[in-house]
Amino acid sequence: MREVSGAGRRRTVRLGALSLATAAMLAAQGVTVAAADPVPDGLWVSGLETGSQACGAGEAKAYVRTLPPLRAVLSDPANDGRPDAPPVAAEFELWWAAGGGIERRQLTTLAKPQGSGFSWHLPEEIEIPADTVVSWHVRALSGGKVSPWSSDGSGTACEFVYDREAPGQPVVSSDDYPDNDAWTDGVGVHGTFHVDSPSDDVVFYRYNFLGGRQLTVPASGPDGAADIDHLPESPGLHVLEVQAFDRAGNGSAPVNYQFRVGSGRVPTARWKLADAAGSRTAAAEAGPTARVGAGAAFGAAAPSGTDVTSTVALDGTGHGFVTPDTPVVATDRTFSVGAWVRPAAVDGTRTVVSQDSGQGPAFTLGLRQADGKPVWSFGLGGTRLTGGAPEAGQWAHVLGRYDARTGTARLYVNGRAVGEEQPVTPVTGDGDFQIGRAQGAAGYRDRWQGEIGDVRVYDRVAVSAEVAELAARKAQLLGHWGLETAPGGISAESNGGQPLKLGPGASIRRFDEPCDPLDPDCDPGDWPLDGEGHLLLDGVSGHATTEKPVVDTGGSFSVSATVRLADQEPDRPMTVLSQGGTHGDAFKVRYRPSTSSWELVMSHADEPGAAETVVARYTEPDGGFGTGHRIAVVHDETMNQVTLYVDGYAETAGTAEFRDGWTSDGGLQVGRGRTTEGWGEYLHGAVDQVRAFSGALTAAEVAGLM
The missing domain is CATH 2.60.40 (Immunoglobulin-like)
Known part of the structure; x- marks a missing residue:
């Protein structure tokens, strides 16, 4: 039919x-x-x-x-x-x-x-x-x-x-990370997981490591099995979930394979380079003691906000080096190597660390020139990875890593990957490890001029979170003004630092006996922003200022405050924070009514009409109500960028590239900023909890402040 x-x-x-x-x-x-x-x-x-x-x-x-x-x-x-x-x-x-x-x-x-x-x-x-x-x-x-x-x-x-029948549940096994109570090496060490199925029609396996992305791997060979490679990036109990799928798309019941990952192996070689001045050897935290050339001087400066206490300064001559006179890394196997560095010169090619191989280096980590500009560089075999912008006199943490399992190399600067991960063909370098120079056909060359500290070498992958931690520079609190009182027009800094001096039109609004929010006669505008008081500014002349600069605007810094606008429809721009020089502000944070947004304005020079970089984030005006907005500006000189946070979350932040920071000599201003006619943009509203830091706060640290 x-x-x-x-x-x-x-x-x-x-x-x-x-x-x-x-x-x-x-x-x-x-x-x-x-x-x-x-x-x-x-x-x-x-x-x-x-x-x-x-x-x-x-x-x-x-x-x-x-x-x-x-x-x-x-x-x-x-x-x-x-x-x-x-x-x-x-x-x-x-x-x-x-x-x-x-x-x-x-x-x-x-x-x-x-x-x-x-x-x-x-x-x-x-x-x-x-x-x-x-x-x-x-x-x-x-x-x-x-x-x-x-x-x-x-x-x-x-x-x-x-086909309506699902495959049988797969079976997972691993010699590298067995499913038992043992803690196994470890973070940064690859493991292989073998997956098999009792069914003969499986074509692929879907898997994820708990909390990670769903991935697939094809079944292959006569037994329809598959191998999954995994690089653990954190210690602890891990779970691999696997499902088998047949040609029709039927999925098996999932299997959960649990394994325990230990902390990453410590460096195979490490020199803090914090030895006593005049020492001719460098003590090793791991690996061999190193010999020091006459052009190397211990007791040099260290990057602030780190655990590094001092470094070695190399003079860039044939005597400026440190070497253990032995190899410390197998360059054709997985390794990672990094250090804190501050170049005194960024011309030519300069080497932080390398390892000899015949008449040349097996790898080099340092800086070189590209298109007439200095860049950080990690060279391995015939491949060179570059990125970032070295600056004379500026600290940076540089790290190169080679992953033999994937055959790729990566360069990190200040904890962040720069450039693209690239495939490389390594060479065997069984010669001596070098700090501050690289081997050439006619002897050592490409010598470092400047400071080097805390050199670490690993026989595994240094994972991203670990690299970020190695390069972290904790911001240091320079000033905290709670703005609770101002006897004699002076509001103290919490640790005895520079106080804020209140100008005319500025006062501290106290809340020793705040009204009951449930009382219909209670004015919501009287609610404190934080604590028992805040700074109240009249929008005409009200401001508060320190006598001298608080942050070095030419370097990394962070400044934050809580602010509430008094008007529902502001009629002009109003500045809440600024610090500048003779002709303008190095930075200022203001509210612009025409765009209903907070703006971070960074000027490129202390000159009339200087170019500006602006970052804006939209928000409605307060009208004198509510708890206000938590505003923070972060200048990260190492990454050449500025970020404006509104209410403390990365989702509400804006970032821009900025390379032209300059050191201002004026005091920190609360409630006003520079204009073409002098002081202006006076804030009409309330300000509280002003904080200033040297160094760049992380997004998590900004959120913690708020």
């Missing part, structure tokens, strides 16, 4: 070339079909799909876990593009072997315009058996023609298998 489906109806007709009932139904739709044999060169049949898969047979047949729609596109090339082209209908047929014979089912569709897509959504009542090869083809009916079946001539029948 043939199934015929129309709009809201289905009936059956007898099989044949075309039954009278089918011919009548098609005629009613404007489709005339000759009673003759099919026309060999008639209608085109294209776009055959079984579900979402292209038509395939044999090894290319589709496997499905739900009954798929059968699809085709039909058109008559003889009528292509004709506006009066007759409509076309599709006749589908599918079949499968059953009980020594063949079971067949058919469907003839309604007619559509030439070039239309047709589909047969197989109903459950067809009762297609599971795990059986089902074949189908289609032909077109139009304008007195019956096309050949899509399987005729050079064509082939489409095939699919209806």
Whole structure:
């Protein structure tokens, strides 16, 4: 029998070339079909799909876990593009072997315009058996023609298998990270996890390490197994979840494989380079003691905000070096090497660390020139990774790492990856490890001039979080003004530092006996921003200032405050924080009503009309109500960027590149900023909890302040 489906109806007709009932139904739709044999060169049949898969047979047949729609596109090339082209209908047929014979089912569709897509959504009542090869083809009916079946001539029948059975649960094992109570090495050390399945039709495995992305790996080999490589980036209990999937997309029950990851192995070699002045050797925290050249002087300065207490200064001559006179790293295996450095000169090529190999270095970490500008550099084999911008007199933490498992290298500057990870071909370097120079054909060269401290070498991958921690420079609190009192117009700094002197139009609003918020007579504008008082500014002349600069605006710094605007519709820009020089502000944070946003403005020089970098974040004005906004500005000189935080979260922060910081000599201003006419942009509102730091606060530290 043939199934015929129309709009809201289905009936059956007898099989044949075309039954009278089918011919009548098609005629009613404007489709005339000759009673003759099919026309060999008639209608085109294209776009055959079984579900979402292209038509395939044999090894290319589709496997499905739900009954798929059968699809085709039909058109008559003889009528292509004709506006009066007759409509076309599709006749589908599918079949499968059953009980020594063949079971067949058919469907003839309604007619559509030439070039239309047709589909047969197989109903459950067809009762297609599971795990059986089902074949189908289609032909077109139009304008007195019956096309050949899509399987005729050079064509082939489409095939699919209806598979509803899920694979068995996979089995996971690992020699590197066994599923037991043992703590195994470790952070930065690759491990292999072998996955197998008791089912023989698995084609891929889906997996994730708890909290990570969903990934897939194909099943391969005669046993349909797979290996998963994983680099643990944190210590603790880890979980690998795996599911097996067959060709039809059926998924097994997941299996959870637990393993324990130990902390990363300590450096195989480390020199703090904090030895006593005049020492001719460098003590090793790990690895061999190093010999020190006459051009190396201990007791040099160290980067602030770190655990480094002092460094070694190298003079850039042939005597400025430190070496253990032995190799400390296998350069054709996984390793990481880094140090704190401050170049005194950034010309030419200068080496922080290297290891000898024949008449050249196996690797170098340092700086070189690119397009006429200095860049940090990690060279390994014939590949060189570059990025960042070294500056004379500025501290930086640089680290290069090579991962032998992936065959790639990466360069980090100040805890952040720079440039792209690149594939490299390492060379074996079994010569001496060098600090401050690199081997050349005619002797050592590319000598470092400046300070180097805390050199560390690992025989594993230093993971991203670890590199960020190594390069962290904790911001140091320079001043905290709670603005609770101001006897004699002076509001003290909490640790005895510079006080803020209140100008005319500025006062401390105290809340020793705040009114009850539930009292209808309580004025919400009297609620404190923080604690028992805040600074109240009249918007005309009100401000507070320190006598001298608080932050070095030429370096990394952070300043924060809580502020509430008194007006619902401010009529002019108003500055809450600034610090500047003779002609303008090095930085200022102001509210701009025209854009309803807080702005961080960084000027490029202490000159009239100097260029400015502006970062803006949208927020509605307060109108004297609420708890105000927590504003913070962070200048990270090491990354050449500035960030404005509003209410303390990275999601509400804006960042811009900034390379032109300059050291201002004016005091910290609260409530006013420089304009072309002198002091102006006076704030009308309340300010509280002003803090200033040397160094760049992290996003988490800013959020913690708020």
